[in-house]
Amino acid sequence: MRGNRGLLLLIIALIAGGLMVFYFSYYGKKGEKQPAFQEAEDLKERAEEAEGVVIESPIIQAPQEKLEAVLGEEVGKREMIEVEDECQKMERDLKEFFAYLDKKDYIRELRIREDTFTHFKKIVRVLSLNPPVPAGEGFNYDMIIKNIYHFYRVLGLKDLMLIKLIVKNETDTMEINLALFYRWLMSGDKCNQKEGLPPTIDTLYRYAGYLINSIGGRAYLFRRETRLRLLINYYCILIIHEADKKKINNFGIDITPFLEPLAEDIENYQLLYFRKEYAGKLIDIKNYYLKKRKIS
Numbered sequence: 001m002r003g004n005r006g007l008l009l010l011i012i013a014l015i016a017g018g019l020m021v022f023y024f025s026y027y028g029k030k031g032e033k034q035p036a037f038q039e040a041e042d043l044k045e046r047a048e049e050a051e052g053v054v055i056e057s058p059i060i061q062a063p064q065e066k067l068e069a070v071l072g073e074e075v076g077k078r079e080m081i082e083v084e085d086e087c088q089k090m091e092r093d094l095k096e097f098f099a100y101l102d103k104k105d106y107i108r109e110l111r112i113r114e115d116t117f118t119h120f121k122k123i124v125r126v127l128s129l130n131p132p133v134p135a136g137e138g139f140n141y142d143m144i145i146k147n148i149y150h151f152y153r154v155l156g157l158k159d160l161m162l163i164k165l166i167v168k169n170e171t172d173t174m175e176i177n178l179a180l181f182y183r184w185l186m187s188g189d190k191c192n193q194k195e196g197l198p199p200t201i202d203t204l205y206r207y208a209g210y211l212i213n214s215i216g217g218r219a220y221l222f223r224r225e226t227r228l229r230l231l232i233n234y235y236c237i238l239i240i241h242e243a244d245k246k247k248i249n250n251f252g253i254d255i256t257p258f259l260e261p262l263a264e265d266i267e268n269y270q271l272l273y274f275r276k277e278y279a280g281k282l283i284d285i286k287n288y289y290l291k292k293r294k295i296s
Contacts, residue, residue, distance in 0.1 A: 087191035090184050097177060106165050110158060121197055123159055127207070128199045130154045132217070134209025135251035147216030167228060174227060175273055182235045186242065202250075205243040208236035209253045230266050234278050237262065241285050259286040 098117035101107050112119050130153075137144045146153070151160065170177060188198045211217040212233055221229045240255050263282040266275050 087187060090180070090187060090191070093180055094184055097180065101166065101170075104169070106169055107162075110162055110165070112158065112162065116162075119159075119162070121195075123155065123163075124199060125196055126154060128196065128203045131203050131206040132210040132214070133251075134206050134213050134217075135253060137214055144215055147210060147214045148219065150210070150216060151220070167224075171225070171227070175231065178231050178235065182238070186239070201239075201243055201246065202248060204239050205248065205250075208239035208243075209251060212236045212240075212255075212258060213251075213253050226269065227271050230262070230269060230272065233258070233262055234266065234282070237282065237285065241288075256286065256289050259283070259289075 095117055098115065098120060101116045107116060132147055132150045133143055137147065155163075167174075185198050185204055186201075188200060191198070211221055221232060224232070237255050237258060240249065240253055243249050244255075259282050263279040263286075266272060266282070267279040269275060272278065
């Protein structure tokens with residue numbers, strides 16, 4: 001009997017030992033779970049946390065500064081190509097205009113012995129070498145006389161006749177042509193200058209100031225047809241405004257008194273196709289200076 005009881009105790013001890021081995025094989029000290037169970041729990045928690053998150057496929061990306069440099073270079077190249085195309089188109093349009101003039105009888109009768117585009121560039125260079133003084137006439141009587149006869153002193157009679165004939169015979173396309181000339185004249189910063197053309201902004205500023213701010217310049221414009229006078233005044237204002245923004249309004253020409261009256265004259269002149277756009281631009285410039293004065 002005692003033998004059977006001892007055998008039973010031995011069996012119980014072995015079963016208990018087996019259970020303890022099983023327990024400690026899956027559970028660590030202090031009741032912590034072993035990696036197999038912990039991994040399942042971790043995966044479950046990660047899945048719950050990742051719910052709604054889009055998992056992207058691994059992509060090797062270039063460093064940010066390298067990427068920006070490459071993109072910047074590509075954008076710069078594209079912009080440069082666009083500028084070159086614009087400059088080439090501008091010059092091509094200008095050449096086409098003068099090629100059209102070369103076929104006109106009134107141009108041929110002048111016998112200038114070269115194509116009008118070549119002659120035009122010579123006129124611009126001569127004018128650029130001898131810019132007028134656009135301010136200070138009130139203190140210098142000799143300056144008034146020089147400004148009154150400025151174009152007659154700088155240009156020859158044949159050149160003056162050429163300009164007058166073009167203005168007289170091409171009135172129908174005057175708005176388009178003056179817009180083209182303005183864009184070309186103001187393209188010096190972005191288009192490469194060739195042989196000093198187009199002129200510098202300082203030269204343009206001096207002539208623009210001369211035409212709207214001096215006795216001689218204003219007298220010259222008042223002798224012109226209304227449409228031409230309004231358009232030249234308008235583009236002179238734009239040039240001086242641009243010079244002022246670039247901090248090269250060296251003669252301190254104040255265009256604000258001209259803005260509203262010129263806008264009204266232009267808007268009321270029915271023969272200007274883009275009169276509302278011109279007037280709107282002048283009012284925008286007026287508001288620019290009003291805001292600038294309030295800030296200062």
